[in-house]
Amino acid sequence: MPLLFAASLYIMYLAESDGVTLPFHDEYGHIVLVLDGQPISLLADSGSARFFVVYGEWFERQYGRGSCRRHNMTCYFCPVEAPCDDIEHRERFGVRYAEGQDVYQYVQHSGVLDLGQSAIQITFGLLVNYTTKIGFAPHSTLGLSFGRADIPMTFLQQLKDANIVDILSYSVRYSQVSQHATGTLVVGGSATEAQGTAHLPLKLIPGARRGIHVSIVSMTIAHAGASPAGGDSGRPTPISLDGSLALFDTGTCCIAVPYLVIAALVRYVRERIGADPRVETVLFRKDSLSSYMVRSHHVRFLPVIVYSLVGEGGKIVDVKIFPEHYVGWCNVIWCEVHIYAHSNGGEIVVGEPFFRAYDAHIDLENNTTAMTAHPLRPSWEKTLQVAKQPRRIKICDI
Structure with a gap:
């Protein structure tokens, strides 16, 4: 055997x-x-x-x-x-x-x-x-x-x-050795208290099935110059999402965001690229169920995506997803960006890229989650050419 x-x-x-x-x-x-x-x-x-x-x-x-x-x-x-x-x-x-x-x-x-x-x-x-x-x-x-x-x-x-x-x-504890999902799922037990650990209450959607939902105030497209653990992100005006909930979903490889966030991301990258008549599109996708693609030489211009969530006592907790967490496979020309856009009314989903950036503990009995940021990997862009095939896209419903 x-x-x-x-x-x-x-x-x-x-x-x-x-x-x-x-x-x-x-x-x-x-x-x-x-x-x-x-x-x-x-x-x-x-x-x-x-x-x-x-x-x-x-x-x-x-x-x-x-x-x-x-x-x-x-x-x-x-x-x-x-x-x-x-x-x-x-x-x-x-x-x-x-x-x-x-x-x-x-x-x-x-x-x-x-x-x-x-x-x-x-x-x-x-x-x-x-x-x-x-x-x-x-x-x-x-x-x-x-x-x-x-x-x-x-x-x-x-x-x-x-x-x-x-x-x-x-x-859920992902390793930082690879850009892919390696690490462990630990079933049972309590959260590990580490410096910088944030605690957030889980929220129930009235009349809906219960899920791993957290209240979200806004999202921001910011300069990728600070670590997830904190610091000045140099971020512009947040995109208000007050009253919305974000689903924490290990079962999808993507983060699902409103089109307003995608539009802000595209504007940000265009500003950093500068006036280049050869650049017709910054991001593209094959269909409405696909994640986006970006030119491999534009990866260095991608921003950090900031979720402003409601923590214990109403404290705002900024969750920062850096390009190294949401950029997937690459070839010489293209890189897959693990972001999925939905129209107004779609669910905001914090998928696998979040779990690459943070250790997370989910407590279903006490309706809480605890998260601790990983340090950023040095020279992470050098690993992007390793993967030869695109990730299978899983955008999962409850």
Whole structure:
């Protein structure tokens, strides 16, 4: 069982801290869970409460015999001890992602979750149907948001009920060695208090599903000359968003902002480039569900994006996302910018770029989040030519 042995390296059970540490095993924010002896890669998604994996027999019917072997750690097959003979007759649950472009249907199943030093019985979904308008294969999801009565019990709640963790909380800690998402997801435990840690209350949207939302006052396009931890950013007039909420979503590679913010960013870059008749567009994208592209030699002109959020006691907390956090893959000509624009009324989403810039702890029981800024990496632009392929875009709904 060499594959299972390798998968065990992805999981560390920390009994002394009443938590489970799950390393990200790739640059896309995936962790590995071992279910009935099978290592499965799941997207760690704070923008969703769903917990499901791809059912192997369905996947091979859709993508061809042997496709599960070609897509390592994608498929789950029901063992003899927990057969799926009645899977077509089980109740189905549905969820939509990518603004309704991806539709998932799954049924409930029970199995054994191996946590290294212990194992528990756990219930999870099996994906039995999937449609997409954007052409991507389905992925397994580990939802980290608030549970609710109309969906199956969350992963976090099941760990608490099994006395693996004592509180519904988790920390996201990305490494600064790479421009991609490496680091760990720590389930359970409390926030690490460090110098500069800010605490913010989570807010409930009246009449809406609960999510990891924080009140936002404004956004600003500012000069990228200060560290995220503080200092003078030389910022111009803020763009007022008073009364809005920002969703903290590890499941999307982008930050979603109003078009007003994109317009301010374009003006900022144009001013820094200067009068150059050869520059027709600063940013472009292929379609409304794509992130933006920028010329690689213009990356040095990109600004810091500042979110002014409401912290404890009404104190304003400035969250600063620098170009090194939101610039993705590059080639000789173009770089992908992990920013997604929506029209008025769309949700403001603080996605993976935020988690590259800050360690974050989410406490679902006390409705708080704590964040601590990472130091900026020196000479980060020199790493931009490493990635050869664009990131898969995931703009996820709750």
